[in-house]
Amino acid sequence: MSEHHHDHDHDHSELSETELRVRALETILTEKGYVEPAALDAIIQAYETKIGPHNGARVVAKAWTDPAFKKALLEDGSKAIGTLGHVSRVGDHLVVVENTPERHNMVVCTLCSCYPWEMLGLPPVWYKAAPYRSRAVKDPRGVLADFDVTLPKDMEIRVWDSTAETRFLVLPMRPEGTEGWSEEQLAELVTRDSMIGTGFPRTPGGPS
Amino acid sequence: MNGVHDMGGMDGFGKVEPEPNEPMFHEEWESRVLAMVRAMGAAGAFNIDTSRFYRETLPPHVYLSSSYYKKWFLGLEEMLIEKGYLTREEVAAGHAMQPAKALKHGKFDLGQVERILVRGKFARPAPAPAKFNIGNRVRARNIHPTTHTRLPRYVRGHVGVVELNHGCHVFPDTAAIELGESPQWLYTVVFEGRDLWGEDGDPTLKVSIDAFEPYLDPA
Numbered sequence: 001m002s003e004h005h006h007d008h009d010h011d012h013s014e015l016s017e018t019e020l021r022v023r024a025l026e027t028i029l030t031e032k033g034y035v036e037p038a039a040l041d042a043i044i045q046a047y048e049t050k051i052g053p054h055n056g057a058r059v060v061a062k063a064w065t066d067p068a069f070k071k072a073l074l075e076d077g078s079k080a081i082g083t084l085g086h087v088s089r090v091g092d093h094l095v096v097v098e099n100t101p102e103r104h105n106m107v108v109c110t111l112c113s114c115y116p117w118e119m120l121g122l123p124p125v126w127y128k129a130a131p132y133r134s135r136a137v138k139d140p141r142g143v144l145a146d147f148d149v150t151l152p153k154d155m156e157i158r159v160w161d162s163t164a165e166t167r168f169l170v171l172p173m174r175p176e177g178t179e180g181w182s183e184e185q186l187a188e189l190v191t192r193d194s195m196i197g198t199g200f201p202r203t204p205g206g207p208s
Numbered sequence: 209m210n211g212v213h214d215m216g217g218m219d220g221f222g223k224v225e226p227e228p229n230e231p232m233f234h235e236e237w238e239s240r241v242l243a244m245v246r247a248m249g250a251a252g253a254f255n256i257d258t259s260r261f262y263r264e265t266l267p268p269h270v271y272l273s274s275s276y277y278k279k280w281f282l283g284l285e286e287m288l289i290e291k292g293y294l295t296r297e298e299v300a301a302g303h304a305m306q307p308a309k310a311l312k313h314g315k316f317d318l319g320q321v322e323r324i325l326v327r328g329k330f331a332r333p334a335p336a337p338a339k340f341n342i343g344n345r346v347r348a349r350n351i352h353p354t355t356h357t358r359l360p361r362y363v364r365g366h367v368g369v370v371e372l373n374h375g376c377h378v379f380p381d382t383a384a385i386e387l388g389e390s391p392q393w394l395y396t397v398v399f400e401g402r403d404l405w406g407e408d409g410d411p412t413l414k415v416s417i418d419a420f421e422p423y424l425d426p427a
Binding site: 018019021022023024025026027028029031032033034035036038039040041042043044046047048050051090091092093095108110111112113117118121122124125126128129130131132133134135136137138139140141143146147153154155156157158159160161162163164165166167193198 | 213214215216217218219221222223224225226227230232234235236237239240241242243244246247248251253256260263272276278281284285288293294298299302303304308311315316317318320321324325326327328329330331358359360362372374377378380394396398404405409410412413414415416417418419420
């Protein structure tokens, strides 16, 4: 057996072990009448289709075009988003923090993986992994460099560690050159990372 | 507990490596684990703080070497066994062998799905007035409980300023070990980066945590 083939088998059997254990657990929970498998399917389908960064992007784009909404959003994120018909699913205690020319905000959960699911979907692996969780509160500029993001030297950087059931969403600065753009057009510029604080929105004519 | 999950400020984990076009799940089983955790939590088998505590109590080498959803799976299985919803024999056999234990909110069926798409509510009526006002200086207590806490090590003993008051919330420290919700005032407390990390720290950095009142003393 070649070295490569051996590695492949090894990886495969490790994956299978976890897969088998997960299946066994679901079988037991089903047989005991705790869960209905179709309900588990529906949960997964909802996460795959209904939640995602498009929700946050619409909120950001609305804030960029509607000063009254932006004011309400910064005062009480959950309440303001609750008034938008098309983004109705939002939990309590969403705090929206605004980037300005003087201050950049960045969100982390050093203790686990707290993240505004309803606005951004399920968090990416890097958000839940040790490199980000360990360094974001100590060396955020170093972390930003891993994302090819550089901030002006004297700009304040504020890191929000999500240690309770509050959730944080960054309101990034509106890109220049977007005067007169519609909410729909603006929402296309809003990236997931710009709402975590590890990136910026796309710029008009820039890479998508 | 002073576990490896409390990662703020640790060194040596390397670069952050974003994955371009990352899929929502890397393996199908990950989605089943997510769904089982959400379903059993919603059915009342455990609260969110208990589920976090079970992941934190995984042995450090397991915590550090397991993928995110593997940790969720290991925590879920152990928690359901210890809470009496299944037995080790059933897990070994891969089938139910004992009668079910009643779930507080009943079986998780299709009709329950909609309600879990919005996070639960954690605000509670205040049992007493808030001790701190916005702008107060507070010191994070130097406490080291061996049970679940949401006060990260890197702020303990340091002085910060109360910036926001979020009202009274379920207290994770007691909820995690099933000693009740014991609602406490919750504040955003902001620290200067150099107070936390010393003179070599980034002078432009401010870090905040959300701190429950029992984590704080006046300073």
